[in-house]
Amino acid sequence: MWYLFCEQTTEDRFKQNFKVIFSFLYCLRFQHIYSLTGKNIVNNFERGICVKIFVLHGSMFGHTEVLGNAIADGAKQVDGCEVIYKSVEEVEPDELKDAVGIIWGSSGIFGEPNPKMATFFSKLGQLWFTGALQGKVGGVFATTSTQHGGVENICRALQTPMQHHGMVLVSNAGPVNADRAQYGNPYGATAVIPVETSQEAPMNKPNDTEMQIAREYGKLVATAALKLHQ
Ligand SMILES: Cc1cc2nc3c(=O)[nH]c(=O)nc-3n(C[C@H](O)[C@H](O)[C@H](O)COP(=O)(O)O)c2cc1C
Incomplete structure (x- = not known):
């Protein structure tokens, strides 16, 4: 072996090294797509895919915030999605221009979204005027304290502004x-x-099943947003 090595010229050795390095780089190229098992081994973030999903809660006393947390957790499970979870009081409307998906939620006050949400909506005029939210994927969430206290109506009311902005709604x-x-x-x-x-x-909280369905919904909206973006 040593004899063979000594027999090689510098040029041979250079060629051989070049082949090894080239083969290695060539394999790496395919590693970006498939492993030997055919499974994607490089995640979206590593491939430079990162879309923003905003989850925004208008919670008066914390209940809706807990439900929103489950939605944000579900959205975070989607590879390639960065999730920003905030109160509607903390978010600047212009931040939403960067979003690919937006999920907003509110508690119910006599069957309607609460004043925090109403105030937030009143700040979105400029975004509507410029069509900044058009085509973004949207979802909603809501809480009430009684079974027939209007929770579906609140969802519908939260969807209406999304439709005015030209967003694409995801059902649960x-x-x-x-x-x-x-x-x-x-x-x-x-x-x-x-x-x-x-x-x-x-503080009372959503039950485990409501939390689980919320996580699944967050994941669903984020997945839809990512797919529509690609
Ligand atoms: C002024 C007011 C009106 C409300 N109206 C209703 C109602 O019509 N139906 C209902 O089921 N709950 C109603 N609620 C209860 C809230 O919707 C419920 O407690 C909600 O989970 C609070 O969420 P939050 O802490 O995130 O604001 C009302 C609460 C307040 C303070």
Whole structure:
């Protein structure tokens, strides 16, 4: 072996090294698409794909914020999506220009979105005028304290501004099963959270199934946004 090595000229050795390096780089090129098992081994972020999903809550006392958190968690599961979770009071309308998907939610006040949401909507005139949100993917979420307290109506009311802005709405599709029959909502992610019995009582939260459906919805909207973007 050593003899063979010594026999090689510098030019031979250079050629051989070049072949090895070239083969290595060639393999790397394909590694970006498939591993040997045929599975994608390079994630979207590594391939430079990163779209922004905004999840915005208009929560008065924290209940809707908890539900929104589950939606944001679900959206974060989608490879290639960066999720920004904020209150509608914290977000500057211009920030939404960067979004590919926007999911906003509110609690219900007598069957309508609460004043925080109304104030937020009133700031979106410039975005509408310039068509800045057109084509972005949208979803909604809502909470009330009673089963027939208007939670579906709030979802519908939250969708209307999205339609004015020319956004593409994602319904809350999922498996047809008992959980969704009881806690699902075709218009968005929702939770019916009973009012606390006293001011000292810990805050009531969405139940596990409502949280799970919210996570699934966040994932669904983010996936749709990513696909539409590509
Ligand atoms: C002024 C007011 C009106 C409300 N109206 C309704 C209602 O019509 N139906 C209902 O089920 N809950 C109603 N609620 C309860 C809230 O929608 C519910 O507690 C919600 O989960 C609060 O969420 P938040 O803490 O994120 O604001 C009302 C609450 C307030 C303060």
